[in-house]
Amino acid sequence: MALLELDDVSVTYRIAAGEVPAVRGVSLTLDAGTALGVAGESGSGKSTLAMALLRLLPRDARVGGRILLDGEDVLAMKWGRLRAVRWAEASIVFQGAQHGLNPVQRIGDQIAEPLLVHGLARPDSARGRVAELLEQVGLPAWRARSYPHELSGGQRQRVMIAMALACSPRLIIADEPTTALDVMVQAQVLTLIKELLAEHGISLIMISHDLSVLADVCDRLAVMYAGRVVEHGPSREVFHDPKHPYSAALAAAFPTVGDPVSRLAPKGLGGDPPDPMDLPPGCSFHPRCPVALDECPTLDVELWPAGPERRAACVHVRPEKAEPAETTLEVS
């Protein structure tokens, strides 16, 4: 059963210079208890999409389409209901948020705050719950008395995860939770996330530009380019056998150590990321695409079927006789 359904979601920022179409018609489904990875380079719209899910975008952003959480339209929710959803059902770990911990407040108090605010714990019982949450993320209970500067980057990220878990949400949205952490700490945090998923049946949307990390944790992967999903499918298949040239470039960017093909041969993608205010016509990837055809600059790409439970928006997977694509993407 779908926990979250996105139907043709779009987000446009209005700025002085005009309109920035940051997300352009994304349809995705997330089943309860599963994990979806969203990949793409900086500026492709990942964080904008994540924030749209809980209506956390700034006022100058216009959101279109439908976002159904347990069948209920998030975009139509009244303010009170939305607040309840934000703490009881879904919580978000923001990109770089570990730097946003209050430097002069002990971390135990910071974790307890939402519990007290929402009446989920009384001041006398909050301490026990904080200890429990710290333990869940692999930190000793005495760490509640520490200040953020006394913790390493990885430990601060654990605190952020503890805060996200505080109100026992069913869905966690994690934006670049391990970017900028070193390999060993990244492995610790990813192991923690996987354990939490398995033990608590939590659903996860995880955002990263590192496909190998997403393939490791998530059941399914969606790759975004210029505000659109250009490929999605089971994560290991998308990572090991990408159908869209952009996914292929992302997958090749992080080499497998020991693979002779990548030895002394780093693989990159030429060209610059697209300017959302001046997107190339046709397939927006065509100026950087190594396998573009003559028709790509004028082509109407769609997410065509690309194998079992897979779709890709590239002319190279277009069926001989193009059939109309379904609007929602099956995830089950």
Place this chain on the structure above:
Amino acid sequence: MTETQAPVEAVGTARPTLLEARDLHVEFPSRGRRARAVDGVDLAIGEGEIVALVGESGCGKTTLARTLLGLERPSSGSVLYGGTALEYGSRALKAYRREVQLVLQDPMGSLNPRQTVYEAVAEGPRIHGLPGEQEVVASALSRAGLRPPERFFLRYPHELSGGQRQRVVIAGALALEPKVLIADEPVASLDASVRGEILALLLRLRDELGLSALVVTHDLGLAWNIADRVAVMYLGRIVESGPVEQVLTAPRHPYTQALLSVLPESPERVVLTGEPPDPTRIPGGCRFHARCQVLASGRAAEAGVDGRCRTEPLAVLPAVSTAQAACHYAAAVD
């Protein structure tokens, strides 16, 4: 310069040593204690060689790199360039900095937002009074892959992509025609798609200009992508070093094995737990013993070295280019 010594011949390669750390120690006072950030390092970088320095956060990589650049003074030991010990007078250092250049990652703020690309790249040549400034800048930009260079002269950092900004930083280093680049996490904050481009650029500079490089990173894939040799650092020491193929496909030190095991594709993971290592409290015996999975699993005891793991420190690895590991167990089972 006062002291002249013959450069140590890099064993196993035909490359003569260009830059060398000899029994290097760097200490800082830290909350009433001494942090031994670099605690005995011998390391040689050959002409035209790319060496990757890897290890987890806080192990001393940046401190070692800064000391090699002359930005930090060793508490003991020395840095040798072309066989001559580095001097710390301002004039000697200025001359040295022309030869050995630092490449920082741009998002750490190495570009001034109010300075054009031209001004940013021209800064070094001006300090050193190089003639033909405009040509120097143009050629540095185009060697860094920003072509045609004139198109970038008047741009500001915010008008460039992340990859282009990193190229400007590299161009700034290239403008002085250095012999060695020292790059600290040159691609860590760049997008996956741009990362390969910058790494390819570093490789090309080595091939075309014969540049040497020390690349500091916690990313083993980066070492696999571009380095000839890798040195693995743990708590102020190099614990394993050698040719990339050998060290990264058949690691002998348990710490290197653990680092490789947590890469997303590897089958069996050894996720090290415990607090991050603290350079003010370096353990006795093998400095890795409190976290070592080989000791914890009883394999060290089977090989009869567990006592030594806990009590007998390992010798500093010499600056040779053949594969070596500072581990009692590795020595016993080989």
